Amino acid sequence: MRRRTGRMAAVAVILMYGVVGCGAPQGHEDSAPYLPPVPPPRPGTALPLDAYQPSPDQQARSDRAQATLERACLARFGLRWEGPEKTALEFGPRAIASERADRFGVVDEDEAARYGYRPPPWSTRNPQVRAALTGHHHNPPPEVEKVLYGLAPEHEGRRVPDGGCRAEAAKELMRGAPQADRSLPLRLAQQVAASRARDPRLVQALRAWTTCMARLGHPYASPAAAAQDRRWKQDEPPTEAERLVARADVRCRQETRYLPTLIAVTAKHQRELIDRHALELGRLKRLEDIRVHNVAAVLSA
Template identity: 30%
Template sequence: MPPPGVEARELSIPFDRYNFSTADISLLEGAEEILVRDCMRRRGMAWEVLPRSAAEDLEPPNRRRYGVVEPEVARLFGYHSPPDRPTVARRAAARDSRARRLSAEEQRAAYGEKDGCLEQARSHLEQGTPQVDEALFNRLISETFAQSQRDPRVVRVFRAWSACMREQGRQYADPLAAITDRRWMTDGPASQEEIRAARADVRCKERTGLVPAWAAVERRIQDDAVDAHPAAFRALRATKDQQLAAARAVLARG
């Protein structure tokens, strides 16, 4: 199972500063586990804390933003998502095993909507954070991504990528059309045809410079969005930073 490639790990956009990455979520969930454990103990119940996932095994936040960009992933999995890396899979298996063993009373204590330990843990991590406009942020995520695809520079690189794919007998207007081809949306391993298409896709991205060109346009558009909504983005950043600081404090005391 190859680790995430440099092509995915180095891909970043401005909104990443305000959104919770996979690594951030892992940190928050690790703190929640400790807080839930302590809460359950106060209620006279045991709680098995899940093992943490290794940082190098976590999914990069923009891994499939522009379709498949890693040659090794295309070679092994085509357009299918790679399976979880070992420590991520181990954590998921431990979570499922724990869920099967919880009694009804333990489930209510841990997950009750009004006074459950998980709800209390999340309230603790969110304590004192500013109110954020999640609807605005989600709308801007969608709108800026769509806007980037209409930018003349991106349109040109899409055409170049599409011409490169046609040279290899594949008809796609853009990389998103390729990765969402219904032929690839199947269970089980990728077919050899899918793998050939994905590898051609990655080669054409490299040949045309599609990823750096598209990312540069997205960065400009997202920077403009941040400048247009300064208060909203300050609140998003403060909320993220404060929650992560609270989570680190919980993990530090263990």
């Protein structure tokens, strides 16, 4: 998460990978900003690599379990901390849900008519949402901070765990899990995104989409080119021209069945890479299963 120092940036990355959790916020919940709920993913948009990454619910439970262990660790040092704010709890699950809900860009004509190519107000790609989630935080008291992050070797004569209570809690949630590369699914997904453009089915669908857009008076080489048109100023509200292009984009995707083709091609290429990396992904699945078990044990204790 963003912060005045680099530590909160690290926390955001950790949250996304499920190794830092946050407890039920009790100190600042009343002032937490309201954010609209993330809609469920569109039917048929799930992808094979999703099975090797935490779901939003799993991420939320992991974050809560992590904070439970952190508070127990701090208590050993006579320290009390009510845990991160509600927005810190919400960031990880919301980011995963948001990625799955809008992973294929603008596909809803109503949203295109309202927001153009801008992320909708529920998306963590929306700058206002990210600012609300990452800016509404209060630093722990200094004594808590030292033990939580392991910034001091000891506290009142007791040795602080390496990396602090945060690292100790993360290690406990991974107890018994095999070594595995948790970034592998993301790298494979990026590899597919780069290679699928050569698939004949997608090439044909893209050709149909460009023909449709040209017929409507919007000559773009691809949906990405339309979304990244330099006329769309990201620090300004969407113009009528942007909304018009975005609506035409959605209509042409529907008319040419571009989105179903994109999903089918992406899924096919992901399955091929899953077969190719079966051993590594098998270890990762085992790791995630054990972590889910450990999280459940902490939350039920």
